[in-house]
Amino acid sequence: MYSDEIPRFNYFSSQSEKDIVTSDWGEIFCGQFIDQIQESNKKTEGNVWWLDICDATEQDVDVVAEALSIHPLTAEDIVTREPREKVEVFRGYYLITFQTLVTFTDDGDDRRSIASKSIASSMPSSAGCYILVFRNGAVTFSPSGCSHINRVRDRIRRLPDPSVLTSDWICYALMDDVVDSFEPYLQAVEGESEAIEDQVFIARLDDVQSLIPRIDNLRKKITHLIRVLSGKVDLLNGFVKRCQAKDKQPVFPGGELLMYLGDVQDHLVTTMSNLMHFDGIVGRSQSNCLAQLSANNLRLSLNINEVLSKVTVLATIFVPLHMITGLFGMNVTVPGQDIPGLAWFFGIVGCFISFIIVCCYAAWRYKLL
Template identity: 60%
Template sequence: MLKEKMAEIPRFSFFSSKTQQAIAAESWDNLFPDGMLDDVIQEKLKARPEPSCPVFWFDIRDPTDEDIDQVTETMNIHRLTAEDIKLREPREKVEVFRNYYLISFKTLVDSSNAEHERPGIPSSASMYILVFQYGVVTFSPKGCSHIHSVRDRIRKMHDIHLSSDWICYALIDEIIDSFQPVSTEAATEAEAIEDQVFIARIDDVQNLIPRIDALRKKITHTLRSLHGKLDVLKGFVKRCQAADKLLPVFPDGELILYLGDVQDHLVTTISTLGHIDEIIGRSQGNCLAQLSATNLRISLTVNSVMSKVTILATIFVPCHLVTGMFGMNVIVPGQEDSGLTWFFGIVAAFVVFMIVCMGAAAKYKLL
């Protein structure tokens, strides 16, 4: 139901802290029918707003090159930023420009909308956050629910002074929190595998290996994404702490505490996933050890059976040789005798020979 609802949401949306409402449209012209931005935004583009002024939030989902060019021209966005967004630059980073700063984060998206879906590995896409002193412009991927979650969070919270920097913090916090279900699911799967390793039969152990491999790939992919965010967040916090008159676009004061809290959540998630990876690695080692021991035991059993079969075949080969010689079209001993004396004599010789050979093999523990 949620997927269907998100699929129906238009690509362009505009949110104002003054009305606490969002308007949406399928194109820029439909969002602003007069061909220009709202008068309030135009005033903010010309001058730095006061702290009490409302801020706006403009989001474009899956932007095309034409959309990026139009927003770049209207919002005075640097061409390097526009190039990164057009090329879907995958590297996570924070960059500062004269009138805004850019944060690029990879976030999880609905796998059914992913262009290159890999089984067992969460799908991700780049999200770009441009933070001005008067508002925020975001370029979000399809299948991302962070925009709607943060807007709902703004409507429910009335004890905060909403600013463009706070919206940026809320988006970062939402992106980091989106990895928590992946961590919880991985922990549950790791515990289930660990419990099954020592009680599973050989067939079950063989089935556990693909599950372990898929889980380790998921954890590795998630850790790689989170480590990149940790570096970006550390650099962002340092820039905020060192912000001066040369970098007026960076937030300061209480918002740094919020960013520190997000950083703590990120470190905790990375630590948890690292611990899960150690558990699943130990389980994988135990599975491989069990398979190795089982294969060795089967190999020893097969070798023992084959040695016994070889001994028996060696005992019966002379009997086949004698019967083969007697079956030739030549004169053999006892051919002229009409009785069965020769026949039973030969059979008795065979039996005595086999008994003697098997006794000797048993004595030397060959059987």
Template identity: 60%
Template sequence: MPPRFAHFSTQTQKTTTSATWEGLLTEHNQTTQFSDPKAPGSNDTWWLNVSDATPEEVTTICAALSIHPLTAEDIATREAREKIEVFRNYYLISFQTLLVAPKDAETGSSTSLSSIPDSVGFYILVFKNATVTFSPSGCAHVARVRDRIRRTQDARAVSSDWVCYALIDDIIDTFEPYMRAAEHAADSIEDQVFIMRVDDIKSLIPQVDRLRKILAQLTHRLSGKNDVLNGFIKRCQASPHTRNPVFPDSDSDTGGDLLMYLSDVQDHLVTTLASLAHFDEIVGRSQSNFLAQLSVNNIRLSFDINSVLSKVTVLATIFVPLNMVTGLFGMNVQVPGQYTAGLAWFVSVLGAFVAFICGCCLVARRLRLL
């Protein structure tokens, strides 16, 4: 079985992995530490991550760590609503993250916007000296945050709240490559509207619809995170009389630094949402422009067709009387010059027809019908 349980210590910066919860407890005899994650006497901040936890494992871990049944129910049922909840000895942050974390466009890797990976629940439980996360397999948030902790110069400054901040920051950074790809796609569509041919413009309609759908999905997934982050910051900034003890004191050095980090993440998130709204405005304007261009082309084509049809109508009007005359004399009746030798009558009738046609054409030309 893969090692789905991982215990990381910020003091030793070592990770202990196991395939089962019992194996993690017995391997390093961590029962006492796990049973009281809120103990203030320990200087070590540990981090327990469980990947793809089953409902039975969630129940066992929540019972061992004194986690509220409502939290256990949200984790076991994969609650999709993003939220922050405060309990007696911990707070819960529920986020939706992407299964695949693509590379940034600046690294040379192009992110395809054909579809966005499915979002899955990522649950962060923050105690006084511990962080417990329930993560899905396929996302690399845990590994990246561990590497970030190892690169931190002062590992003692890493608290459970800082680990929560780093995870939130990494989850939001996952959407950055898709935002950059959407920016490039919007700029490309805007540049192509007035330089492409009519037949090529028609192919842009599915591209625009697909891009606007992706922009709406990105905005929807990031808007919930903005609400959660606002609630997190407000709880940290509350007065000492109303603030829950599980949140850091904003007046302390640790709490002040955490608020600074969270404000930076919030600014990044607000900027990303504003950029997505701007890209959607660009795409909407481009869509209106090429729809207007198609409408103008259709009107011009309609005028050309009407002009041709008017000329055909004039010609038909000229030839219909001649057709009627020839039709009448084509019946079993006598015609002029029927018993006269030679072609004088035929040439005369034909000349009269030609003269009639030329006269009608001159009149139509003068009236600008031809």
């Protein structure tokens, strides 16, 4: 449940040139705004309106569906938070489903600082933004945590030519802002990937081991960005083709707006190609780290094998001596035990030492030691 104090509804009209931000439907219906919306839809030109609903509930969708005659399939997609990005056309309007990134931070944080924090910790989650475009107006259902609505509002206020403003232009501006919002994350990924690439070849063994989880975390974030952006390529291509078709639906835009959509496509293709390039850099860095670890493990294994081989040679030399001393440790007659003095003892020890020296020399000669 949402508190009545949270302003979730934002209504804009080019006729009044002001925003109405409210927390309930009462202020939207007050002043016959719905009547104005329905009247403007019957005209080819005139008042351009925009209604945004943040974190819409099922009751909110029902109110909009009843007031603007929205198709039940559209209402179902919005209520169930349909994640697939698509363009669908209905009688009197078309629907665009767009995935965007949502991040909950302090109000003083800008997009670049938010992206840097996200790359350093965890990537923001994706959420659906639903755009219903009518003849002279638009209804958007936006998730909380994204600031696309506020930035497009500011962009509308800065328009040098108010006649440019149409419902299709609002749709373009939202898609353009969503695509542009990935740029700070792209810059953060670029900085992190270049830093990792520089550290791979100068890092010590302990540093390389710490780089592996860092690289793996960055690759997951790049994959997340690519997954969110990949659906937009097909969506924009299909949208532009529908706008350029000879038998296109009357609700689809044309003319100069196609140039704006082409600009969004260029930004999207550039962002995708850069992400794929950075993914290749991180992949090479990961391969280099794993290769260094494999080389270090191989070198360590060879050193251990070399030490074990020397230990084996020494054990081979001392085992026969240990066996001989063990046999004479039983109840048997020891050579020279009835002769007084230590001559026999030092003689036996001398034989053992001579045997050890001869065996060690032979092992050294044959490079076994």
